Structures are given as C-alpha cells and as structure tokens.
Amino acid sequence: MTGIIGAMPVEVDRLIEAMENKTPETISRMTFWRGELNGTPCVVACCGAGKVNSAVCAQTMILRYGVSLVINTGVAGGVGSREVRIGDLVVATGVVQHDYDTTPIDGPEGGRRLPLLDEELLPTDAHASAVLAQEAEALSPGRVHRGVIATGDQFMSDVNRLHAIAARTGALACEMEGGSIGQACALAGVPFTVLRAISDNADGNAVEDFPKFARESAEKSIALLLRALPRL
Numbered sequence: 098m099t100g101i102i103g104a105m106p107v108e109v110d111r112l113i114e115a116m117e118n119k120t121p122e123t124i125s126r127m128t129f130w131r132g133e134l135n136g137t138p139c140v141v142a143c144c145g146a147g148k149v150n151s152a153v154c155a156q157t158m159i160l161r162y163g164v165s166l167v168i169n170t171g172v173a174g175g176v177g178s179r180e181v182r183i184g185d186l187v188v189a190t191g192v193v194q195h196d197y198d199t200t201p202i203d204g205p206e207g208g209r210r211l212p213l214l215d216e217e218l219l220p221t222d223a224h225a226s227a228v229l230a231q232e233a234e235a236l237s238p239g240r241v242h243r244g245v246i247a248t249g250d251q252f253m254s255d256v257n258r259l260h261a262i263a264a265r266t267g268a269l270a271c272e273m274e275g276g277s278i279g280q281a282c283a284l285a286g287v288p289f290t291v292l293r294a295i296s297d298n299a300d301g302n303a304v305e306d307f308p309k310f311a312r313e314s315a316e317k318s319i320a321l322l323l324r325a326l327p328r329l
C-alpha cells in the first residue's frame with residue numbers, strides 16, 4: 098500500500114477522482130481514501146498545511162494502513178537563484194526542516210539534528226525518487242530538478258530569508274510538509290519521497306503568484322504521480 102499526502106485539496110482532488118474502488122475513513126479530521134490508482138493499492142489524504150498536520154497524517158497512514166511508501170505531492174516555492182522556475186518539477190533527494198533550531202543550547206552542528214534521528218537531512222527513497230525523476234523528465238523535458246527541499250511552518254515570501262536557507266541547506270525549493278512527513282517516516286523506518294511542482298519563487302511576488310499558479314502546478318505533480326505509480 099502506497100500513501101499519498103497533499104496539504105491542500107487542489108493537491109489531491111484529482112487523485113481521489115481518479116481512484117477506483119475507493120472507501121473513505123475520517124481520522125483526526127482528515128479523510129483517508131483507500132482504493133486503487135492505475136491498479137496500485139493506495140491511500141490518499143489531504144492533511145492541511147504545516148508540519149504537525151502532515152506528520153499526524155503520515156503516522157496515521159503508517160499505523161492504520163501499513164503503508165510501505167509515503168509520497169508527498171503538491172506545490173512549492175522555487176529558489177530562483179538556482180534556476181528553479183514556476184511550473185518546474187522538483188523531486189527531493191532529501192528534506193530538511195529550516196525552522197528546527199536548538200543551536201543556542203546544542204551548538205551550530207548539533208542544534209540542527211532532529212531528535213532520535215540525529216540527522217538534519219533525511220534522504221528520500223532512492224528508487225521511488227529515481228522513477229519519479231525519470232517520469233518527470235518524460236513529461237516536462239528540461240524542467241526537472243533533483244535536490245534538497247526545505248520545510249518549515251511558514252509561507253515564504255522574503256527572498257533574503259529564502260537565500261539564507263538555500264545557502265545553508267542547499268535547498269532548491271521550500272514548502273511546509275515534506276520534512277515533517279520525512280521525519281515521521283524516518284522514525285518508523287518507512288521509505289518516503291517528495292514531489293513538488295513550483296507555484297511561486299518564495300519571493301516578494303509569491304503572494305500574487307501562488308494563487309495564480311497553484312492549481313496548474315499541483316495538477317502537473319498529480320499527472321506525473323499517476324504515470325509513475327505502477328513503477329514504484
């Protein structure tokens with residue numbers, strides 16, 4: 098069983114529409130749709146924005162549905178200085194949480210490491226990410242990036258802050274769920290990956306760009322996922 102998580106309805110609605118033999122179950126105010134996508138057994142849920150909701154959703158998929166892979170799909174802010182543009186696809190090699198910081202008590206290295214995991218960067222599943230990147234390249238030639246995605250409980254719209262995060266972590270894109278889904282999965286030993294389409298550049302134009310491009314970008318991510326699922 099593969100778990101698929103999106104934060105906003107637009108990030109999962111088309112997947113739920115495409116699902117066959119589906120049944121819903123609501124847990125913690127989240128509706129989990131179990132069924133088949135392109136012949137693949139899946140559970141799909143919309144978790145709401147942010148790290149806590151997305152971690153609760155991932156943990157529920159792990160404990161209740163026994164998922165063996167979790168995929169986080171949706172939109173993200175792209176780091177323009179790394180040539181990541183609106184409409185591009187980003188498949189994460191790893192995720193970091195840019196707002197996790199205990200450096201005042203644990204020092205510059207230790208203060209970024211996640212509790213119990215002792216890492217800052219959580220790697221995504223190599224096979225699932227490679228398949229997604231390959232299918233992405235077939236769908237959007239030349240507009241696919243592989244690299245770190247940075248997660249935090251903030252909608253980013255300040256280019257200076259974005260560049261500081263990108264310089265420290267090497268991130269190509271920022272969003273609000275991938276890192277916490279990765280953390281829940283890493284704690285449980287369940288493989289995960291993150292696939293995002295760029296809706297804005299997390300800069301001074303992000304507030305205008307996000308509503309303009311979110312649907313189109315989210316659906317690009319969904320189209321790619323549907324293509325790739327039978328190979329995952």
Ligand code: ADE
Binds near residue numbers: 174254296307
């Ligand atoms: N998701 C899409 N755009 C984003 C941004 N600018 N900041 C955080 N999450 C996002």
